[in-house]
Amino acid sequence: MKYSMIGTWKMAFDGIIIGENILKNDGNVKTAIEESISHIEDNPSFNSVGFGSLPNIEGELELDAAFMDGNDLSFGAICSVKNIKNPIKVAHLLSERKRNCYLSSHGAEKFARLNKFEFKNMLNDIAIDRWNKEIKNNFDPDNLEAYDGHDTVCMIGLDSNKNMAVGVSTSGLFMKQSGRVGDSPVIGSGFYCDSLIGGAAATGVGEDIMKGCLSISIVNRMKMGEDVQTACENSIKDHIERFKNTNYTPGTMSVIALDKNGNFGAATNREEFPFVVASENLKTKILVCKNSNLKMEIFEPDEEWLKNYDYD
Numbered sequence: 001m002k003y004s005m006i007g008t009w010k011m012a013f014d015g016i017i018i019g020e021n022i023l024k025n026d027g028n029v030k031t032a033i034e035e036s037i038s039h040i041e042d043n044p045s046f047n048s049v050g051f052g053s054l055p056n057i058e059g060e061l062e063l064d065a066a067f068m069d070g071n072d073l074s075f076g077a078i079c080s081v082k083n084i085k086n087p088i089k090v091a092h093l094l095s096e097r098k099r100n101c102y103l104s105s106h107g108a109e110k111f112a113r114l115n116k117f118e119f120k121n122m123l124n125d126i127a128i129d130r131w132n133k134e135i136k137n138n139f140d141p142d143n144l145e146a147y148d149g150h151d152t153v154c155m156i157g158l159d160s161n162k163n164m165a166v167g168v169s170t171s172g173l174f175m176k177q178s179g180r181v182g183d184s185p186v187i188g189s190g191f192y193c194d195s196l197i198g199g200a201a202a203t204g205v206g207e208d209i210m211k212g213c214l215s216i217s218i219v220n221r222m223k224m225g226e227d228v229q230t231a232c233e234n235s236i237k238d239h240i241e242r243f244k245n246t247n248y249t250p251g252t253m254s255v256i257a258l259d260k261n262g263n264f265g266a267a268t269n270r271e272e273f274p275f276v277v278a279s280e281n282l283k284t285k286i287l288v289c290k291n292s293n294l295k296m297e298i299f300e301p302d303e304e305w306l307k308n309y310d311y312d
């Protein structure tokens with residue numbers, strides 16, 4: 001396949017259209033990922049990424065993002081940053097560094113300021129209202145779930161020169177503690193990409209995704225010969241089964257992956273997990289991964305399904 005791209009949740013759709021246009025014209029995958037994710041970050045109608053996303057327990061927005069270049073395995077990541085308009089752009093620039101490429105909070109904001117990235121108040125009225133309602137609810141800080149299951153936007157791409165890259169961006173779990181960091185900016189857990197094998201990324205309850213380092217687990221399975229869909233399914237299945245004889249029930253987790261030839265895979269422990277794909281052979285489309293006892297079926301949603309889907 002000449003090019004290919006995959007992204008988490010239905011919200012990835014508009015972003016992937018932008019990325020697909022870049023890849024179709026022989027553009028670079030790194031530009032495609034950055035532009036696609038920036039578009040999602042800028043759109044306040046997506047609840048859990050960038051502008052107007054999910055506040056922490058103190059009513060502040062603390063954002064996480066990461067970027068990885070599959071050619072030389074370089075990566076950049078930022079966590080717990082406030083008021084950076086496009087965290088993915090900062091993570092991308094950091095991926096060009098050999099050291100100091102994963103920065104947190106004030107250090108990351110300082111780097112962004114020095115490099116003239118745009119800052120803006122990322123809280124909007126919708127996010128403030130959402131927080132005002134939730135703070136009055138009797139929520140359990142030790143049992144936070146992904147917000148209606150929909151949090152991180154993750155995108156993986158392959159371009160016509162066989163370069164691969166992955167990017168992720170999120171506000172993390174709604175009502176998280178200040179300073180809490182999930183899997184998303186953590187290499188191997190929230191994302192991983194090797195152009196010689198493929199890439200993977202995860203969304204869901206970060207604490208539980210990190211326990212299985214799900215993204216590197218999928219890439220390693222592909223390296224050992226599993227096809228991309230089998231690698232996604234086995235990673236989720238093995239990880240969930242690990243908790244069987246414990247007293248712990250893991251939260252929701254969903255993964256996407258793309259192999260070096262542009263084939264895609266997805267898996268989840270939710271009932272359904274929508275994602276978006278585009279490639280030379282496939283117009284940008286939403287697909288749904290349906291889980292029945294950790295066996296996955298992928299289907300194309302009909303209009304009725306799309307009408308009833310109202311979460312991103």
Ligand code: ASP
Nearest residue numbers: 151152172182203204206
């Ligand atoms: N993985 C993110 C986190 O734990 C949230 C999500 O993707 O649902 O911060």
